[in-house]
Amino acid sequence: MTHFDHSFEAKRLAALHRLNLLDTPPSESFDRITRMAARVFNLPIAAVSLTDSDRQWFKSRVGVEHSSIPRSLAPCAGVAESSAALVIADMLADPLYRDSHLARGGVRFYAGAPLVTLDGHCLGAMCVLGMEPRQATPEELAHLADLAAMVMAQIELQHALGRIDPISGLPNRNQFIEDFQDLQRVLPAGSAGMVVLINLATPEQISNAARVMNSSYLDDLVSDGARKVGVHLRPGRKLYHVAATQFALIAPAPASLDGYAAVLAERLSAGAAESSARFVATPTVGVAPFVVGESDCLDVLRTAHSAALDACDCPSRVAVYSRDGDAAYQRRFALLNEFGAALERDSGQLRLVYQPRVDLKSGACVGVEALLRWTHPTLGVVSPGEFMPVVEQSSMARAATFWVLSQAIAQQGVWRRAGLGLKMSVNVSATNLLEPDFVPVIEAILARHRLPAACLELEITESAIMAQPRKANATLEAIAAAGIGLAIDDFGTGYSSLAYLQSMPADVVKIDQSFIRELDGDERRQALVSTMVKLSHDLGLRVVAEGVESASVLTLLERFGCDEAQGYLFARPLEADSLPAWRGAARQGAAPGTPARRGWLAMLS
Incomplete structure (x- = not known):
């Protein structure tokens, strides 16, 4: 490659990595397109293939067990380098690809259409493969190009419209929800995982800082937090920006939650010592375990948020979700709703002594x-010491x-x-x-x-x-x-x-x-x-x-x-x-x- 080629490849890889697609869980929105490609060509293999520096990684695949192959001699790499469609009627007859990983695996036919971003960078290919030599008609290639455009539309949709936070550059809450749901379909039912939620500052701290600092303060806090948290992530681990000052990640459950919490506390302490915002913002971390097939995404996110709030009262600023504590909050919320209904309906539940x-x-x-006394039809007598503090802090x-x-x-x-x-x-x-x-x-x-x-x-x-x-x-x-x-x-x-x-x-x-x-x-x-x-x-x-x-x-x-x-x-x-x-x-x-x-x-x- 020339110097210009190397420079172009570096920019292409930067564009690919910026999209945060590599090593993400399978997604039904991409799998739907891949299944369509296999049906259009009536072939057993189809994939959305992304060309990394040393591998072809499959964001979506049909008829393929492995998630990646070496980039060397991979036809999709040729598509990425040329940004042009590629058809190989018989790989064994092609001098460039007959010794490739695919040809050695029995693949004879290949057709790939480039996945090109709006600014001209080719990420990889929408490809179909067969075990017998064949030709591709112009109509089939047009269909493949349309499917590649659909893949890129999905990528751009995720990145530009409601999937990527513009300040942190991280996948947002919508993407977290979709990836969590996709993960539920991939992992074995009953297996354990956990969501870690990092809260950069409390609402009160943000409000106080906004009074004396300009509007870029929050942006700087988020950008700084995203960078420093990202440094400690293992390869393949994805960080999400799920709320104004909150990041989340999904991880396998460790053998010991307490031990994991201790590691998080150590990293949090080290990160806080380096942060320029440490005197006006107090990060906390909440850890919420979940069971695949039994946990709702939004509920897991809620429990992680609850744990992060509990962490405000912990010396380590890290807390693992407490079922008992959450039950108490759930009861308070339920009491608030029920009390409001009792006020509105004048049902005789409330009386004065x-x-x-x-x-x-x-x-x-x-x-x-x-x-004031309250007798609920199902909850029975509710102590004023329990419901009045909740009511007094609400709009009721x-x-x-x-x-x-x-x-x-x-x-x-x-x-x-x-x-x-x-x-x-x-x-x-x-x-x-x-x-x-x-x-x-x-x-x-x-x-x-x-x-x-x-x-x-x-x-x-x-x-x-x-x-x-x-x-x-x-x-x-x-x-x-x-x-x-x-x-x-x-x-x-x-x-x-x-x-x-x-x-x-x-x-x-x-x-x-x-x-x-x-x-x-x-x-x-x-x-x-x-x-x-x-x-x-x-x-x-x-x-x-x-x-x-x-x-x-x-x-x-x-x-x-x-x-x-x-x-x-x-x-x-x-x-x-x-x-x-x-x-x-x-x-x-x-x-x-x-x-x-x-x-x-x-x-x-």
Whole structure:
């Protein structure tokens, strides 16, 4: 070859390798064309043959067991070098090919049409072969050229239209799905494999970086990641760009997943140390095993993503998919869907119960806290501790709070008309504090039932307030201006500053039950609660203790000067119909003029 020929061959090979076709699994889209070629010529052998530097590799083949042959003396190599169709009527009679690998295997007839890219590089040939000498008619050769064009259209489609990511140059999620499905047809059923998903950065990290860096930051991160991950891949292993900052690869399952995870952790650590983005992006790796014939592609990709998220909490930043952990996420997602259906259908699954709040000086019930309960027709009773955190982090937080407020205020209207005047407390979430029409909506519900604003109290946690203090504070001021009461719920478990607490328009502080339940056996906790009560009083706030379950704890709270208490010592959350009778019995037990403790003990004895 001349220097020019060598240069052209180097460019041809570069074009071939850039397409990421070599050593990929069989594909039905190519196999369909190859079967058509064999039928058109009525021959036993057909192939889509790609000419590599030292071999002819078959992307698709019919009637051939091996996946490649040496390039030397291969007719398809002649097609690739000349970019022209080649017909050999009898290979044994041809001086150039009679000693070729094919001729020695009994092949006599060959016809190949070139596979040419849009920029003129020939990748190989669409070829048909027979065991007897024969001629090819012009019509047959035209058909073969059409089939070669179909192969190239499929290659260009995969590479240019939805199969190759333009930034990383890697096969994308669509190609991953197709290759995974093709792999399922090739590997023995029941054999094991795994998908490794590499997450270059968390969404929060990407968002933070985008605030201070230009738009090319993400492109550079992806390009850098693709290059560095590719260095560690074994020959024939294919890397896919499956999401904005996520790569995936399919690999045989190792003998030990834990050992493989350790190797990945070591490589991840070494790669992170070399990366210029290591201070703003934290890569994680998720490993998801699968069984051929039993695993859905998208589900395997999902479980690998789940493992990569779990890896954020691992020191090694590598995690293997956990079935138990995934089941928990699946249940949360199912609960979210089912809760939304319960809200929309008003099927009677949701109801409110009411836990009394007792004034410790008078012994009287002065208010109730409305608590949401959910009984699902098949799941049974679902704990609010399980479903409420999920709901509050979703778009249903607004609808759920609206439902609770509507039901609670309506019930209060019923009680008030019956002569039962109690303050109603309702929990609201951080999302509610960011709603611009939150206060007007509450005022409208109160007006509908002709109730004063002062009969309602909203309970808000410290963490909800501090999530976005400025926006939350504007809503808190609007709540206070409307005359609606405000209580800081779960006090002591959050992270608000004393300066901010001093400026908040709150009326009540509710000390979290984690400080109260074992108060009588812990002197340090007693000192802490006593300080909380005094601090709150100094700020002009009324103090409510949650989770009071014993008389000894009640005695301590009285001594500390706590204003109110709620808990199982007084009553478990009650149905709406049961509250009036309970309150009547409580009033008899705690007679006016007697210490509250004695009255409650007399009623409970």
